Structure formats: structure tokens, C-alpha cells
Amino acid sequence: MKLLGCPLRANALPDTCFTYVLGSVTDGKARTYVGWTTDVKARLQAHNAGTGAKSTRGRTWVVLHTEEFKTRGEAMSREWHLKRDRKFRKKLVEEFLLMID
Numbered sequence: 001m002k003l004l005g006c007p008l009r010a011n012a013l014p015d016t017c018f019t020y021v022l023g024s025v026t027d028g029k030a031r032t033y034v035g036w037t038t039d040v041k042a043r044l045q046a047h048n049a050g051t052g053a054k055s056t057r058g059r060t061w062v063v064l065h066t067e068e069f070k071t072r073g074e075a076m077s078r079e080w081h082l083k084r085d086r087k088f089r090k091k092l093v094e095e096f097l098l099m100i101d
Helices: 040-049 072-084 087-099
Strands: 015-028 028-038 062-069
Touching: 015 040, 015 087, 028 040, 028 072, 028 087, 040 062, 040 087, 062 072, 062 087, 072 087
Parallel strands: none
Antiparallel strands: 015 028, 015 062
């Protein structure tokens, strides 16, 4: 059974979890998406395949930032904070735009 991208096993803690920030530029407009998972590569593939979060569909995403945590709770808490930290996400997008120019 899976819950929000993090596998659950009976009487065991989930594997290492990651918080991630994705970036995408379409028609000159940059967007970010913040989430958490146990497998960033697989989650990125899901977002790019259109099977990730509804708000990520129809775009090509790249990983801008990841952070590693020992527990799902820590990763979820950091995700919550990153979603509200627009200044940090804007800085990531600006760095990304400089790299692709």
C-alpha cells in the first residue's frame, strides 16, 4: 500500500524520504511544484508522464532542489514550509533560468 508516494510497511518506518522542488518553464512562464517522496527519480517520471499531481500535468519538469529526511513526518513538515517560502522558490527558478539561457 502507498500513501502519498511513501510506501507503508506493517510495523516498520518508511524508507528515507525526500522533499523536492520541481521547476518548469512553458511559454516563458516559470512554475514550481513542491512535494515529498521516497524516490525522487520515480516521482519526477510520474509528474512528467502526467500521472503525478493534477497541477503538474502537461508540463516538463526538472528537479531544482532536494532534501533528505529520516522520517515521513520530517519530510512532510519541510514540504509545508517550502510551499510557503516563495522567496526561496523564486531564487531556485532564477538560478534555473540562468542555466538554460
